[in-house]
Amino acid sequence: xxxxxxxxxxxxxxxxxxxxxxxxxxxxxxxxxxxxxxxxxxxxxxxxxxxxxxxxxxxxxxxxxxxxxxxxxxxxxxxxxxxxxxxxxxxxxxxxxxxxxxxxxxxxxxxxxxxxxxxxxxxxxxxxxxxxxxxxxxxxxxxxxxxxxxxxxxxxxxxxxxxxxxxxxxxxxxxxxxxxxxxxxxxxxxxxxxxxxxxxxxxxxxxxxxxxxxxxxxxxxxxxxxxxxxxxxxxxxxxxxxxxxxxxxxxxxxxxxxxxxxx
Amino acid sequence: xxxxxxxxxxxxxxxxxxxxxxxxxxxxxxxxxxxxxxxxxxxxxxxxxxxxxxxxxxxxxxxxxxxxxxxxxxxxxxxxxxxxxxxxxxxxxxxxxxxxxxxxxxxxxxxxxxxxxxxxxxxxxxxxxxxxxxxxxxxxxxxxxxxxxxxxxxxxxxxxxxxxxxxxxxxxxxxxxxxxxxxxxxxxxxxxxxxxxxxxxxxxxxxxxxxxxxxxxxxxxxxxxxxxxxxxxxxxxxxxxxxxxxxxxxxxxxxxxxxxxxx
Numbered sequence: 362x363x364x365x366x367x368x369x370x371x372x373x374x375x376x377x378x379x380x381x382x383x384x385x386x387x388x389x390x391x392x393x394x395x396x397x398x399x400x401x402x403x404x405x406x407x408x409x410x411x412x413x414x415x416x417x418x419x420x421x422x423x424x425x426x427x428x429x430x431x432x433x434x435x436x437x438x439x440x441x442x443x444x445x446x447x448x449x450x451x452x453x454x455x456x457x458x459x460x461x462x463x464x465x466x467x468x469x470x471x472x473x474x475x476x477x478x479x480x481x482x483x484x485x486x487x488x489x490x491x492x493x494x495x496x497x498x499x500x501x502x503x504x505x506x507x508x509x510x511x512x513x514x515x516x517x518x519x520x521x522x523x524x525x526x527x528x529x530x531x532x533x534x535x536x537x538x539x540x541x542x543x544x545x546x547x548x549x550x551x552x553x554x555x556x557x558x559x560x561x562x563x564x565x566x567x568x569x570x571x572x573x574x575x576x577x578x579x580x581x582x583x584x585x586x587x588x589x590x591x592x593x594x595x596x597x598x599x600x601x602x603x604x605x606x607x608x609x610x611x612x613x614x615x616x617x618x619x620x621x622x623x624x
Numbered sequence: 625x626x627x628x629x630x631x632x633x634x635x636x637x638x639x640x641x642x643x644x645x646x647x648x649x650x651x652x653x654x655x656x657x658x659x660x661x662x663x664x665x666x667x668x669x670x671x672x673x674x675x676x677x678x679x680x681x682x683x684x685x686x687x688x689x690x691x692x693x694x695x696x697x698x699x700x701x702x703x704x705x706x707x708x709x710x711x712x713x714x715x716x717x718x719x720x721x722x723x724x725x726x727x728x729x730x731x732x733x734x735x736x737x738x739x740x741x742x743x744x745x746x747x748x749x750x751x752x753x754x755x756x757x758x759x760x761x762x763x764x765x766x767x768x769x770x771x772x773x774x775x776x777x778x779x780x781x782x783x784x785x786x787x788x789x790x791x792x793x794x795x796x797x798x799x800x801x802x803x804x805x806x807x808x809x810x811x812x813x814x815x816x817x818x819x820x821x822x823x824x825x826x827x828x829x830x831x832x833x834x835x836x837x838x839x840x841x842x843x844x845x846x847x848x849x850x851x852x853x854x855x856x857x858x859x860x861x862x863x864x865x866x867x868x869x870x871x872x873x874x875x876x877x878x879x880x881x882x883x884x885x886x887x
Contacts, residue, residue, distance in 0.1 A: 369751050455748065491634075491714035
């Protein structure tokens, strides 16, 4: 069996999830802590890469003994989050732990991921959200939110999303299926606007370019129906700017063949 | 006329509000930025001192030219927040600016201040709240919140609050009037518990010691009615521990004789 953990992290202090040389990453912290918790080195497989500064409300990993396909340990499973949390830095938290089949893969078995991009629409900057929301460069009105949401509906479906992929990306098959997408005002704060999008996979910078394009809709530079033409163009230059990393949250990960059942 | 600003700040990076030698403070940042905005040195008077790590959703200051009782400037008042915000660090924000009478004093004219102490009651640590909420050392149940709220009612009134003042404090008159106090679950997150208290003045560490005492109520170590005896004892050792600074927010400041009218 493998250990399957759900974690959350504030990405501000990290150069993304994936281990890199000479830069702190979330995976590196998890590696160090897993060694201390179990007493041997571990392989950690994450559900996704994330960019520097991107956050996660839910991120999934598997832990196995280094070079092995499973993890043998004697710690009661309900104590695992506490053991990790006691040793992890304050900006990374484990909130769920269970053992899963060896055949399970944290990345290949993803059915869909949901991202949320958080925008601060207050007139003045917010000292409590500067690293977890993007301060919009314009005042977005309620009717603009309506238009942004209308535009987001045009992302839904199976398309070649080359226009929403960072230039220089080496991916050759840019076809992805977006299951749902919407823009709304946060239920608990009228100054926060949320773009939520779920897909079977995401291209490099896809959510951030979608967000930048939705901001162009709010500006009135493009119409909601223009999204169709931008997708069809397969040209990155037709889409909007790449919104900053610090507004982006991986929010939910859903799996297939997870203990033989869909989550 | 004096310039009257309402600001918000995340206190994590500062050694409190008040200027100190060899340590970054909020007042020092405001001094530096006021010099750049107006082109001359200014005196800045705040509504309160705050401890290292304490935050403010609303903190009030007046700005006058150094050594003068007023501020002469030609910047349109509605542009002042933008001018300050462009130069202030991301964790300090000005959200309101107006000119007030020279007789107005940001500290002496305070009618009451409201503080909120934020507690994280989730099972696992929250990577997004580690510097803006105190993770409770026990699981607080809904009935415990009810008891804490019942206990908080015993703070309301005019009392000598010596028991809720840091030992070594040089204040001789510890009589303060608490106008209201309550403990509740945050409307937007059931894992957040809020202690809200308003008074005409606060002793050093008063809200943090009150919070530590309310946590003892949640623990069942003391009963809500014990608050009366703790107040009567005038003995710091009868109250609970001082809760950490990072859960505390100055939330609201209300003034008397503000343009001759109560706010």
